[in-house]
Amino acid sequence: MLVPGARVPLSTYRLQFNSRFTFRDARAIVDYLHALGVTDAYASSYLKAVPGSPHGYDIVDPTRLNPDIGSEEDYWAWVESLRACGMGHVLDVVPNHMGIAKSANPWWLDVLENGPSSRFARFFDIEWHPVKDELADKVLIPILGDQYGEALERRELQLAYRDGAFVVAYYDEVLPIAPDTYGRILSDTLDRWVTDHPGDAADELEIILAAAANLPERTTRDSDHIALRAREKEVVKRRLAALTGSSAEVRALIDSCVERFNGVAGQPRSFDPLDRLLNEQSYRLAHWRVASEEINYRRVFDVNQLAALRVEDSAVFDDRSRRRPLCAG
Template identity: 55%
Template sequence: MSRLSLDMTNVRIPTATYRLQFNKNFTFRQAREIVAYLHYLGISDAYASPYFQAGAESLHGYDITDHNKFNAAIGSREDYDAWVAELHAHGMGQIVDFVPNHMGINDPQNTWWQDVLENGPSSLYAPYFDIDWRPLKTDLHDKVLLPILGDQYGRVLERGELQVRFDGGSFSLTYFDHVFPIAPGTYRYILELALENLAEFRDEDFYAEFQSIRTALEYLPRRTETNPGRIKERAREKEIIKKRLERRCAEAPQVQRAIEKAVETINGHIGDPRSFDRLDELLNAQSYRLAFWRVAAEEINYRRFFDVNDLAAIRVELPEVFDAAHKLL
């Protein structure tokens, strides 16, 4: 027998399939309700569209944000198990439409991509994506181009459409529905302003603790770090710093107010172009560069699914990436 021959005795071969398009409008529970009817029609296997975690409003499921979680809009693990049990009770099976080679990157639920945006080449997940960290344009070195703006960057900036937010000890940037992380090492642009706002409390213990947090940021491994040990150190220490900052704000309301005032200053004031200089400086220090959507064809530096900017390819040919994307399936 040839080395490539297969033992077909235990292989299930579908004889008739029926496509089920799962989304918030058609769930596991609803699929369970029609199993008996599909069986009556002679269907041997349900052909399921992707039902893994995807964009919140996704109707197709191909913009997966986590291959290892069910889409909550479609149902829970219990709902899924009940549907599968119903299929088996009728001697039926399922074919799963799985998307292992790309991910939806518009939704902040994609923790791999968010980590890359926060940490750049030093992200634990940077090797998972096919990103050119050294493109021809030098201003894109160690950055990911994000062509998501509806207009030229300067115009968007001065219209106040880019806003920094502070929550739970960490900073983020919003642009309408988009949410991007701010690199912890660049928190100093905001915290230095906050320290100025706290000048009258120099003799308080919380002021010294706040200064200590600011100092800890200076010792954080840089986002261009590629040494595995230093990358792990950065991943660990940045989260500790965030927790310290969150705790300090909870214990000293003065710190929370000082940060909120600093964020207000950073965000600038419409009608005063120079007031956005600090925000521009902060954004230039990130591991991503926001750009007008029209520049995507010429400047984009990550591999996409065809030319769809919202779908970033992942390097599923790497065993560690393959394994990471197939923990559930």
């Protein structure tokens, strides 16, 4: 059904946006397209996608323009050029999946950090209780190039601390560590360190870790608890970032604990602490070859890096649609 007053394209010309064809490039050919008789540009997705995407349909944030294609100023300059010629544009939107590669998708990372209690857990089609018991309330992440134990002992999985949060890095993937497990990283040395470093910084660190440990469980489906966790986990990160920014002693403690967790090459047991920490997360890292048999999130075209969205759920579809940036065409 045609919406009254809606623009009806009479002739279109498709534009494939990526880092090699940007908003500025599109603006440069507006007069040419107008001379051809084109009434509307048919644009491939220009919403924020996985960095370096050649096609743009692996969207990671539908609320933002793709920085590979240009700035907001570049976008509006292109739109105004179209308008000046009496032209418009049609945006090709694919709402049923998102890209999850290179740790670029904030919704997916929130799911990995918070499991079923993530605000975005219902967006993705995840089987939280699959056949394998060890995957209960976890997401299988088949990104490793070798068996998990081999990757661990080769120190390819590296714990790190960044801006108030702990993460584990695997090449260009950076996965979150759940805030309620932060205490595990410091537990072996915390009591002794607090005794040796009495004062406000030590008190604040203990308060932060207590708040993190008392977050609502990652398995909760209660909406109030989900909202509380979403809010308070960010408070934990902000306070920890502020503390490590103001206290060199706390930062040194964290750095030493991170170094210990990353193990020593040739000493297999030295990786046990990191292994235990990873086992407590809401995801399980695995070799990419196991995806066909064990993966428990719905993909698109069997591509591990494309996670399907539950657009059949009207609430998800409506929320996904509301999150698109303001476009004009």
